[in-house]
Amino acid sequence: MARRRSSVRRAGGGRRIPAGVLLGIVLAIGAVVLIGTQAGRTPQTEAVMQTGDDGAAAAGRVATGPARAGEGFFDRLFGGWNSAARIEELEAQNRELQAWRDLAERLAERNRRYEALLRMPPDTFGEGADIENSIAAQLVLDSGGPFMRTLVANAGELHGVKVGYIAVNENGLVGRVVSVGQHSSRVLMLDDYNSRIPVMGESSRVRAVLAGQATRRPELSLYPYQLQAPRMDFIVGAQSLREGERVITSGDGGLYPRGISVGVAQRERDGTWRVSLAASQQPIDFVRIIPFIPVDPPEDTADPNATPPLGSSSSVAVIGRETMAPPPTAPSATPTQRPPAQRQQRTAQNEPATPPQPQQEAPPPAEPPPATPPQ
Amino acid sequence: MNAFSARAPSRGVLRAWGLALAVLSVILPALPLGPLFSQPPLPLAVLWAAYGWAAEDESGWRAPVTLAVLGLVHDQLAGGPYGLFAAIYLSAYLVGRVLAVLMSAPNLVSLWGGFIGTALFTIGVAYVLARLGLGRNVSVLPYAEAAIITAIIFPLVRPLYMSNSPSLRPGARR
Numbered sequence: 001m002a003r004r005r006s007s008v009r010r011a012g013g014g015r016r017i018p019a020g021v022l023l024g025i026v027l028a029i030g031a032v033v034l035i036g037t038q039a040g041r042t043p044q045t046e047a048v049m050q051t052g053d054d055g056a057a058a059a060g061r062v063a064t065g066p067a068r069a070g071e072g073f074f075d076r077l078f079g080g081w082n083s084a085a086r087i088e089e090l091e092a093q094n095r096e097l098q099a100w101r102d103l104a105e106r107l108a109e110r111n112r113r114y115e116a117l118l119r120m121p122p123d124t125f126g127e128g129a130d131i132e133n134s135i136a137a138q139l140v141l142d143s144g145g146p147f148m149r150t151l152v153a154n155a156g157e158l159h160g161v162k163v164g165y166i167a168v169n170e171n172g173l174v175g176r177v178v179s180v181g182q183h184s185s186r187v188l189m190l191d192d193y194n195s196r197i198p199v200m201g202e203s204s205r206v207r208a209v210l211a212g213q214a215t216r217r218p219e220l221s222l223y224p225y226q227l228q229a230p231r232m233d234f235i236v237g238a239q240s241l242r243e244g245e246r247v248i249t250s251g252d253g254g255l256y257p258r259g260i261s262v263g264v265a266q267r268e269r270d271g272t273w274r275v276s277l278a279a280s281q282q283p284i285d286f287v288r289i290i291p292f293i294p295v296d297p298p299e300d301t302a303d304p305n306a307t308p309p310l311g312s313s314s315s316v317a318v319i320g321r322e323t324m325a326p327p328p329t330a331p332s333a334t335p336t337q338r339p340p341a342q343r344q345q346r347t348a349q350n351e352p353a354t355p356p357q358p359q360q361e362a363p364p365p366a367e368p369p370p371a372t373p374p375q
Numbered sequence: 376m377n378a379f380s381a382r383a384p385s386r387g388v389l390r391a392w393g394l395a396l397a398v399l400s401v402i403l404p405a406l407p408l409g410p411l412f413s414q415p416p417l418p419l420a421v422l423w424a425a426y427g428w429a430a431e432d433e434s435g436w437r438a439p440v441t442l443a444v445l446g447l448v449h450d451q452l453a454g455g456p457y458g459l460f461a462a463i464y465l466s467a468y469l470v471g472r473v474l475a476v477l478m479s480a481p482n483l484v485s486l487w488g489g490f491i492g493t494a495l496f497t498i499g500v501a502y503v504l505a506r507l508g509l510g511r512n513v514s515v516l517p518y519a520e521a522a523i524i525t526a527i528i529f530p531l532v533r534p535l536y537m538s539n540s541p542s543l544r545p546g547a548r549r
Contacts, residue, residue: 020436020437023440028469030458031446031458031459034461035462035507035508036508038508039458048457064406140407141405142404143452145450146520146521150453283407
């Protein structure tokens with residue numbers, strides 16, 4: 001009887017479609033509609049996903065609490081066995097690091113003097129990253145699925161996190177905030193298939209785009225901004241890239257500050273370059289979410305009264321203006337051979353129309369030389 | 376009667392354990408508990424549940440609704456879009472009913488073959504729906520690995536989801 005009640009008789013036939021199957025079909029169609037409408041990822045439905053993230057983050061904190069507490073307990077318990085050896089090891093490391101710090105300070109001071117001599121503009125490494133206002137957060141949820149690589153951190157809008165902030169850990173870049181709830185934020189990791197970030201080799205300066213693959217280490221595409229273009233076009237640049245070279249963010253595109261450690265370049269057997277992510281050297285637990293304000297793009301038209309970037313007193317700027325050729329003017333007609341007198345007259349007529357030539361920085365008006373040079 | 380003899384757990388207990396395993400397989404990969412619980416080595420136990428419930432002729436509303444809810448939870452933890460895992464699990468339930476009828480002999484090879492067919496079918500569904508929901512660049516390979524691992528382990532967990540008895544299976548030879 002119950003079986004009969006739970007079944008639906010198809011009109012005109014003797015076979016019955018069980019109610020469970022009918023419900024399954026309806027729910028499956030509804031699920032496909034949800035996928036088609038991108039439910040949870042559009043601005044209209046994103047709030048539902050963010051609220052769900054907040055709830056899941058709270059549950060994740062509770063669920064992982066005992067495991068984290070247990071880890072800390074066992075670390076403390078077993079860490080006491082070899083504490084003396086560990087202290088000696090750390091002291092040796094400390095002595096070595098002090099020597100490195102002295103060397104680094106000397107080199108930095110020397111570098112500063114060189115830059116002052118050359119009048120170099122300040123380095124843009126890390127420009128735009130507001131380190132002082134960074135927000136520390138703990139990872140409470142992983143993506144939990146085979147398709148995407150995201151993580152949820154327990155700091156959200158109430159903590160000052162906004163979409164576009166970057167997430168780093170103690171080893172390097174982790175990703176970028178793509179969604180923010182009240183108490184949590186979702187970070188798109190570098191190995192997600194959606195992740196594309198401009199990077200460069202630290203010493204070779206070879207530029208590339210790091211394309212996440214979600215299953216393997218991120219692939220290094222050596223053709224900037226055209227991920228599916230033939231990579232042979234940049235093979236010259238690729239030859240400069242070295243195995244084991246540090247890869248850092250290049251800052252191109254304005255999504256990430258320049259100079260953040262991403263990983264180490266490694267060449268595969270098939271010739272493609274990949275990056276072993278620095279952030280994944282150890283399990284990601286705490287992340288630092290850093291506000292990032294990209295560098296403003298240059299104005300469309302330069303202010304004529306603005307001083308040159310290097311300063312008017314810069315010798316480089318002066319030499320550049322003195323040696324700069326006048327801008328070319330379009331010829332009004334085909335040049336013909338004219339007598340010298342006519343040529344001079346025509347030149348005199350056209351003189352007002354020609355653009356003013358760059359004036360040399362004239363010395364002060366000549367004065368009659370003194371009888372004796374001043375000492 | 377021997378005092379030390381242990382009674383076999385009832386069907387209801389086994390089914391409860393099966394449901395718990397399915398829920399854990401959704402939640403555990405999302406918790407940052409280390410590489411042990413990260414995908415793709417962890418099997419998709421919801422596929423076992425979907426096939427088992429379909430093969431056991433769960434004609435009521437509970438099986439599809441439970442699968443849809445588990446799928447939506449999985450979508451939420453994975454960051455969306457909603458409906459992707461729900462559709463995969465429901466498709467496993469629907470195709471599982473068909474394959475359970477086709478391979479209704481009460482032996483393990485037949486049941487295993489039906490589940491392998493179901494798992495392979497969900498890979499195709501995942502390929503189509505993931506491209507629809509996440510774009511053309513998405514790779515279905517991690518899901519395929521997880522589904523294949525799930526299919527390999529199936530004989531070990533089969534008692535949690537279905538019995539060898541053909542009495543409840545739709546269209547079974549009785």
